[in-house]
Amino acid sequence: MSLPRLELRRASKTYQSNGQSLRALYDVSFTVEAGSVTALVGRSGCGKTTLLNLAGAMDFPTSGDVLIDGESTSALSESALTALRRNRIGFVFQFFQLLPALTVLENVELPLLLAGAPDSQKAARDRLQWVGLEDKASALPYQLSGGQAQRTAIARALAHSPDILIADEPTGNLDNASGEQVLNLIRESAEKWGAAVLMATHSSEAAAIAQTQIRLRDGRIEETIRA
């Protein structure tokens, strides 16, 4: 049996603030397989974003482990973590987070450029075509609608064909039609590109595309629903 692409094993996270300990996550364990979508649901402040940061190798658990293909992120050096994010992880944010100075194409190309990948422009154009924005390649982010901006962000997140896609409220800032387009792309990224998708969302429509829904409450897993 192959290892799960992403696994959280009894992961906990505690923050220190003004001498006080704030526990954001308690003993969270679950797995996300390649080619599947897992949705994190729960109220604001329940720990979704903290969990995404652990899963995206942006942060370390205070105790427990985050394993990618069986390897613990806690064991990795700073440069190895950077390489991990650069090569194997893609991020999508609620507020798109496109760089305003770069064109749409350059935004998509950026992770490849940071990694020093060859033929970065061609790969970026392919992704843009996939999200249906090839005609917006030279536009600047402020010239895009919300939906277009988020599709660009998805193209960017998948530019380097990551193994894991972390999406934080990807439809939180979009109207229904745009939200649906984005959800289709996210589903496709798992089905077509084989990514393990972990998505935090408040939206039941978004959660509905997931094979697994994990409900968080006060930093603990309250319920796991498998489709």
Added chain:
Amino acid sequence: MKRVLQLFRTLILRPLRRDLLRTSLTVLAVALGVAVVIATSLAGDAATGSFLSSLETLVGRTDLEIVANGGVDEAWIGRLAALPVNARFAPVIETQAGIERAGSVTVYGIDAVARWRDSDGAVISTALARRLGVAKGATVALTLNDAAREFRVVDIVDAKDAEFVLLDIALAQQALNEYGRVDRIEVFAGARQDFAALERAIRATLPAGYELRKPGARSDENQRMVRAFRWNLLVLSYVSLVVGAFLIYNTISVSVVRRRPEIGVLRALGAGRRWILWLFLGEALLFGIAGSAVGVLLGRVLAVGAVGLIGQTVNALYVSSRPAPVALDGADVALAIVSGVSVAFFAALAPALEAMRVAPTEAMGRGAREHQARLHWRRDLAWAAVITLMAAAVSRIQPIDGKPVAGYVATLLAIAAAALAAPAVVIGVSRALGPASRALAGAEGLLAGRGLSAALGRTAVVVGALATAIAMMASVGIMVGSFRETVVVWLDTQLRADLYVRPASRGGGAGQFPALSPEVPGLIAGTPGVEAVDIFHGLEVRYGGVRATLGAGDADIVRRYGRLRFLPGEDRDAALQSLIGQDRIIVSEPFAYKHNVHPGETLTLPLGDRNVALTVAGIYYDYSSERGLIILDRGTLLKYLPQQPVTNLAIYLSPGADAIAVRHAIEERAAGRHILIAPNQALRENAVIVFDRTFAITYALEGVAITVAMLGAANSLLAMVLDRRRELGLLRYLGAAPAQLRRMILLEAGMVGFMANVLGLALGFALSLLLVYVINKQSFGWTIQFHPPAGLLAGALTLVWATTILAGFYPARVASRINPIEVIHEE
């Protein structure tokens, strides 16, 4: 009011405290600007403030003094004493003497009281006694003219900090070999003497060539002489403040852009427009006041160093002066506060007005605002072109009250034009460098170039500030370099003799012409290997209310051996030939410019006891003195001033003669006389050293302007990093390593430096034309050939560029240490 203060505390003071480093950098930039203005003003006062005769500290203030070009005949003391007035007439000789290993000192010959009369007695001031470490009864050795002589200290008198030696007038005349002549007669009115009647009586008696004047006239004359120099220095000192103004503008703009959403909310909650305006003006005033306060203290410290530099120039070019102590008074403090605060206020006005116009609920993102700035760059460039044309037109206006006001206005217009052209330069250079920087530096190259043009408003201000400082450096560098080259070429043509002789006592200051013993020219002329000796008499004269140098040589020798260059269209040989046996003169270019004299005109110069009408035969190029020179044939001079001593000799050797051997032979023949024999080369080298020393203060001022600009660059790069924290955090999410962010910021710093160099060099070139052809010409009357010192400029620009990159190191470190999780979830 209370509510505004409350808002000021939360919206302005708190962020300033949080950004303590940036706040300190801005305050320091203003402080440096103010300090330079204060230091230049204080040092200028100190370096030129001691024109008053130190004798006055001892004998009290004289009421009137009688002076004459070439000295006053001492017979007039008796004649004046016979006038039916209640007044005392005191003859004075004033000269400089060399003291071994202790520089030079002023020596006064006065009508001493009996107890001082001694065959070799001298009275010295306490300050001099202290410096030389001598007591009453000791001997001091003085070199007067070309003779060394020992004097016995018969008394030590207290005259504050003044250093001088007093000799009885008869002893002074004997020591100087100047019998029958004094430098001036001082008049002390007696009790109840009607002052106007005294003046009338003396004036009626004196011959036409003598001048009766108030004692302050000499000081006024000196102040007038150095006025243009000080005025130019003061204007140059304001450059740092102008650069500081860019930084205040930048800081307040950043403050406004960052707080736009808060301003919008405040407006929505009922805050008036004026509240908002004064919040940001208040922030600028805070920078102005804090910067001025630090600047005053810093300026006081810098002034002590600057006195020496300014004093050197004043001594070399204008008149001998001994620096007075640096004194900071209320007016200086007021000048500092007013300069600092007004610069801060006006620099902040535009961004503060912009803040005032923020609509309620507006929380516009920076992306849209920067887009607006991008749209305006073409319009700004058009304005830059219009203002450049205006500057060119203004530069043609004649000086006002002898000051090149139009030149300065044109300079300011050129700086404004460059500031307006800055956005276009940023866009242009970013576009030009974009593909190359991406190809060479990958993502970092792409991001650096785009980051700068995206934050166009911000980048343009930093580039404008740096470019202004670079331009000042480049333009002054080009001006000084051109001037230097002109002087070197001029020295080459002017100094044609093989050896030059002068008495050893000369302190090196302007206006001092110690005499050679009468037998020296004959001794030298008879030395084997000497072909010709040009005997030169130099003396300080007053003409048109200012001092000038009158020089008399052998016009025929100058014609045959010299290479004086005359202004275009003038016949050198004819002009020099015409001087012989006639009341004709040639004048130097600065003299002609200062007194508006043209060839063929006649000027009246008092010589001895009469006024002599002298016709101008020609105008020649001269860079030795800004005071101006009048040259006549020595035959003509001796006709009017028969006793005038020889002061310098120019020796032309026979073909094939060995200069060193001839020099030794002269030294042997003139043994016992303290003369200095300088070979041609040494004199030239020395002239260039004096030239370089003269401009030391200029370089110091430029150095400060560049430092201020560097502080600004570091400050602005830091602001750019802090403003783009979210973007930098995002890049970490996208897989950027901290080292990549560091490289990106350093690349940005390098690009800012490059853009500033491009703009600064263009502006500097324009300003150098203004300096060479307008400001310098109108201030000093010198024609300077345009010779940009390419090597020096390239070196200086590279250094500035490297320093800009250095200024990016701290911001780069901050960028690489940003916590991506914190910044990405701030929204």
